[in-house]
Amino acid sequence: MQDHAITIIDTGYVRPGLCAAYLVESGGRAALIDCGTATCAQTVLAAIDAAGVPRDVVDWLMVTHVHLDHAGAAGPLIRALPNAQLVVHPRGAPHMIDPTRLIAGAKAVYGEAMFERDHAGMLPVAEDRVVIADDGHIVELAGRPLLCIDTPGHALHHYSVWDAATRSWFAGDTFGLSYRELDTANGAFALPTTSPVQFDPDQMHASIERLLAKSPESIRIAHYGEVTECTRLAADLHTQIDAMVGIARDAHGHADRHDRIVDGLTRLYTTRAVAHGIQDADARVQAILGGDIAINAQGLGVWLDRQVRAG
Template sequence: MRDRNGITIIDTGYVRPGLCAAYLVESGGRAALIDCGTATCAQTVLDAIDAAGVDRAAVDWLMVTHVHLDHAGAAGPLIRALPNAQLVVHPRGAPHMIDPTRLIAGAKAVYGEAMFERDHAGMRPVPEARVVVAEDGHVVELAGRPLLCIDTPGHALHHYSVWDADTHSWFAGDTFGLSYREFDTAMGPFVVPTTSPVQFDPAQMHASIDTLLARAPESIRVAHYGEVDDCVRLGADLHEQIDAMVTLARAAQGAPDRHARIVDGLTRLYTARAHDHGVEDAPARVAEVLGGDIEINAMGLEVWLDRAAR
């Protein structure tokens, strides 16, 4: 549903409802799509654009905060279906959108062939002529509504976040963590950092969170999932958890069961925090909703440990 600021949240349908969002931003009869889900989500996103009453030819920009496939995998199919859209992508991500061979290979290595075919099949390259490289500070003009791209590494080196001055808010991709609505309580939203492979860096993530908070945003829209406020509290929560995650990962370094120890540590950390946040039956809820993210976060922490050890 379109809000008063001309922003429509689109559930891309990736894996389950309420997991992965894209955002349609409208201004002056034109539109920008921020993030787009996996290739298998392309038709769902197109249907949502149609349902919002936006002509596909009015979509001028497809902005991907980074090139992980749940954010950018549908770019190739969508560019072909949105005749006037240009893809706005970080300089480090642009080559992988033009030739996604390495992205596909990396996703298969992380998820396996069967899961890749289920969730990511149908990726296509984006024609180079329709790619706009967004250096730090790049401004996308959306019919008089400037959308500012700011580098925010930590989750990935090819990550930018989008500042919308009209709403004094960010579209933050994965930089401001995961905030699933299943964990909302009377205390507000709940947040968890995302350290998925292969470029997690704690110092960069801390700095990027501070970059977002420095503008005193009224809200932050995350990809997983939706709009959150109470940004200062959530930022502090993220900082605390990043440090705790790094500590437990380092404690597991060298152990033969390193992965299992990190998974257990993350599960305990998130469960304790969910309980303190007032989430009912926190152990079961964390296992059900965050189980996959815990596995991926553990893998990202391990890649970081191995890189730091070299």
């Protein structure tokens, strides 16, 4: 083991470079932050072994939120990590103890076939191995405090983890998506993630600002890896949140609303990709971001429906 090491783990979800977990080491103990889907559990365990970290020194499995690409493997992993406790947002804890509704919701979003391919094998986590992370909760990792703060916007059950030792955040999906294939000489290319069902633009804006308030040196995101230039990327995310909400509102009331949102998002990201210096932007946005565009459009549609119901 390496003291104060942080190891990125590619969970293997869907494709390489899509979904990350992070192994944090301190004083001969370890914490795992996010863990991929249930089908990724063996990949994550193999990565822990390859890092030279004995499974019985992993004290904490911290899930930033309970979407299945972040927490689906929690049940299998808790069974394989004998001393680990699951650290989860209070809104997410019931779904880890009894994942029935979580599974049903994922099937509604992804469909039965995709669920079986990418998510099958979820297991409940025993209640006595669940620790609730209220806003401000501190996980002690052998003298290395990991601070959990509430960061809704992507999901109401989302927290982010501040690591003072490296002046960095583990931000799950709060700080958007940034795939390394889209890096250029201008740096990282980032966009918000508005997947169903709890996207809230005001909360997302506020959560991004809460991350920036620590003046982080870097932010580690689930999709995918470590990003710097945090102030510039935050400004990019703020601009796009507003633009995405505008696209959704313009599509409201049209029978082809979802298609209009998809088209609007595609144009938005492609225009930004060209400005960022991404070569062959039309094709690469579609190839790399096509799935995210569809999911973001779904989430914006859910948000629109909620606005209508609220009057």
